[in-house]
Amino acid sequence: MSTLKNELDNAIRKRRTFAIISHPDAGKTTLTEKLLLYGGAIHLAGSIKSRKTQRHAVSDWMEIEKQRGISVTSSVLQFEYAGYRINILDTPGHQDFSEDTYRTLMAVDSAVMVIDVAKGVEDQTKKLFKVCKQRGIPIFTFINKLDHYGKMPIDILDEIENVLGIRAYPMNWPIGTDGQYLGVFDRRNNKAALFAADTTHGQEARSADIYEAASPELVKRVGNTTWKALKEDLELLDEAGEEFDLEKVAAGELTPIYFGSAMTNFGVQDFLDGYIELAPPPAPRDSSIGIIEPNDEKFSAFIFKIQANMNPAHRDRLAFIRICSGKFERNMNVWHEKSGKIIKLAQPQQFLAQDRQIIDIAYPGDIVGLFDPGIFGIGDTICDEDKKFKFADFPVFPPEKFARVQAKDTMKRKQFVKGIEQLTQEGAIQLFQQAGAGTESYIVGTVGTLQFEVLEYRLKNEYHVDIVMNMQPYELARWMAAKDGSEITPASLKGADRGMFVYDLNGAPVLLVSNEWALGWITDNNPNLLLNHVPFDKREV
Structure with missing residues (x-):
């Protein structure tokens, strides 16, 4: 095996690239920010609609987003966690921005579906789920807002399976009663995590005490009634529920379910740890010359997003690329399929919303922003000049x-x-x-x-x-x-x-x-x- 091939294999194994999808107000952008908090990318989380602190979500960089408290454009966020390179694409939840969300889903290897525990599966969730299903994208589910009263966990599972038509496997299970949950039970590791009180209103990471199943300390902490109810729920899931099958997850036929509250950091780290373990690394991509494997030594990427004026002071224009194969290097020359010309990839950047840094190298699965003098278009392929081809075209939404x-x-x-x-x-x-x-x-x-x-x-x-x-x-x-x-x-x-x-x-x-x-x-x-x-x-x- 060549040195480059070995380098690529190691990098690909440690990449996770996903989009977060949901109906508006399900807590998608809040969850995004809390993943950054636990990943160490930020040190203090900001409430999206907080008037007291006048702080806003890290992923909402456009002024209108801060005013409206919604996302109207996809954001790109990257950080390191537990030796993995995480690329998050936070998408608009509102149906009027379906095009931007759909293009974003073309650039990811999996999706995280956020569902409000009180509202269940909503209309936009159905539409976005359908797109993921059509593309065979593995879907991980985060049942959010457990700090509020909502539907019973077992009812949420039934709704996901019946409305969306996908089998569900709860990776953890909430401990406690509706709106007053004490922690979660990790079904795979057979351990309970009881969370400390949230004294920072979700701005800092939340610690948890870990207990072995049925330990006297656990029963004492939660009380006999709560422990008995938890035990009955777990027995029901083991007897009548789905079996966990990673192949079915990869095929988009089974969704791992995690319960928590992004606002109060309840169960967020459990979800993040489980996701990076189970989610797929960068996948092969179809092209005009056949399947392009991520560890192909010849560089290739496609443009899935163009954004002008992310920095209004500089009137810049950036093209976001998803690297599909090979090693990206700063100032490399590539073939631009649309123009048929060789171009130089200058000023490559990676992001924490509007904050950016120049990078020298990147690997398959990574999202890179390139300075665009006006030559790039959405869906364009760029690749090594010795192996010219075109990735599949992006579908188009008819205007209404x-x-x-x-x-x-x-x-x-x-x-x-x-x-x-x-x-x-x-x-x-x-x-x-x-x-x-x-x-x-x-x-x-x-x-x-x-x-x-x-x-x-x-x-x-x-x-x-x-x-x-x-x-x-x-x-x-x-x-x-x-x-x-x-x-x-x-x-x-x-x-x-x-x-x-x-x-x-x-x-x-x-x-x-x-x-x-x-x-x-x-x-x-x-x-x-x-x-x-x-x-x-x-x-x-």
Whole structure:
């Protein structure tokens, strides 16, 4: 075995790259921050909505996130723990930002699903779970907010299995009664962890006393009634529950369940220790030349996220890459598949939210930020020039909401165009130009209405442009082509006035209509017309 191959194998074995997914307000960002706390990456955790301390989650770097108390863009966080290199991608929970979350899930090897113990499995959780299931991503589950009253643990298990259709294996089990839990019982190690009182409101790591199962000290601490109830629950799980099978976990057929409270640090370290032991290392990736193994000595990566203005003072633009194979080295030359050119990877950075540091090397599974002069696009492949190929394309979300957007002050058109084009390149919005209209306004398409709020906020705060935005009465977008290869124009399309005829940034004709009836009429009256939910060279999610 070569020296490099051995180096890669050792590094890959110690990498864990995962996304945290949940319905809004389930505690996803709080859990992210507490993992950083236990990993030693931060020394004091901040409550997301704390007004007293005016502190905010480490992973929420955008000002609008701090004001709203939600995540609207994926954050990249990295730290060392117990000899492992952890790469966390904290994703937006709100359904309007599904595109960003989906692209993030393309870059991970596993996912952590956070569920509120009181609310159970919610709508957005179902949608994100479905994406993970489609991609075969192993899913680990953290049942959060045990410091509040909620559903019984056994009922939560039934709900996960029945609603999501995945088998569940509780790795630990809460000790105590609803909302008054004393600790957790580790089923695999047959030990109980009883937590010390939370005197810092979750800002510092929480210590625990460890007891062997059925030890007199444990029974004395929890009381006979609580011990008897715990024993009965554990016997029920052993007799009627699932058996633990790591192969089923890796295949996405069984989810390990952990109980805890991210806000009070209840069970967080138990989850982190269990996760790094059981979660998969970086996985092989499909490409145009076949499967690319992570320990392939030839470097390869793909771009899954572009973010402008993470540092407003420098007006920077970063492309985030997921390393898939080989060893990344600062200032290395690679082949950029989209442009067909050799480029130099300068100023590579890794992150703790907006805090960053220049790095010299990185390995498969790692997430690296590259300075982007405007050449990168989401989904681009970069690889060794001696082994040129392309990773599979990212699927595309069809836009469902539309607005006409223009600068309020025509003197700021240049900043307006730059800002809106950069946000388009980030994948935050889709941009169209109305056929026959001037260049003073754009038609913007999004998956959800909240993206318009973020668009307006970022144009004002990052590009100093106030905008006029008029919502449009359309809900369907269809890319158009002619069966005989002829050009589609407003004049050649019967019923074009029943909707809006626009062009995307690549000049492809797109029809916007308000409902399926209008679309059906146009289809019936244009027998030469081909329609697609997304550009013809892209896959739909």
